[in-house]
Amino acid sequence: MIAENATEELTRLRSSIDNIDAALIHLLAERFKCTQQVGALKARTGMPPADKSREQAQVARLRALAADAGLDPVFAEKFLAFVIAEVIHHHERLAEARAAD
Numbered sequence: 001m002i003a004e005n006a007t008e009e010l011t012r013l014r015s016s017i018d019n020i021d022a023a024l025i026h027l028l029a030e031r032f033k034c035t036q037q038v039g040a041l042k043a044r045t046g047m048p049p050a051d052k053s054r055e056q057a058q059v060a061r062l063r064a065l066a067a068d069a070g071l072d073p074v075f076a077e078k079f080l081a082f083v084i085a086e087v088i089h090h091h092e093r094l095a096e097a098r099a100a101d
């Protein structure tokens with residue numbers, strides 16, 4: 001039988017996880033609002049969707065931040081790559097829509 005205090009502790013920890021997940025979703029939503037504006041600017045002015053030198057700087061910065069914070073830098077890099085790949089898709093769609101106008 002699972003001790004009652006273990007169940008309570010699990011419930012308390014899950015409550016914090018739910019709050020953190022909510023914060024992550026809100027932060028991601030704000031980031032995508034910002035990158036939508038970057039995508040519109042790039043489409044309007046003919047800049048390419050991706051900027052590999054900017055991405056290299058972001059990877060170096062986030063890997064260092066992750067290491068300082070006790071988070072696996074490999075995971076941080078994968079997470080950033082996942083997010084940026086989605087942003088580039090959005091930028092490409094905006095550029096295509098602009099070209100079709």
Ligand SMILES: O=C(O)C(=O)C[C@]1(C(=O)O)C=C[C@@H](O)C=C1
Nearest residue numbers: 035038050051052054055084087
């Ligand atoms: O900073 C830019 O130029 C962006 O388009 C934003 C962003 C990002 O999501 O951070 C996305 C694509 C680029 O390759 C680099 C960075």
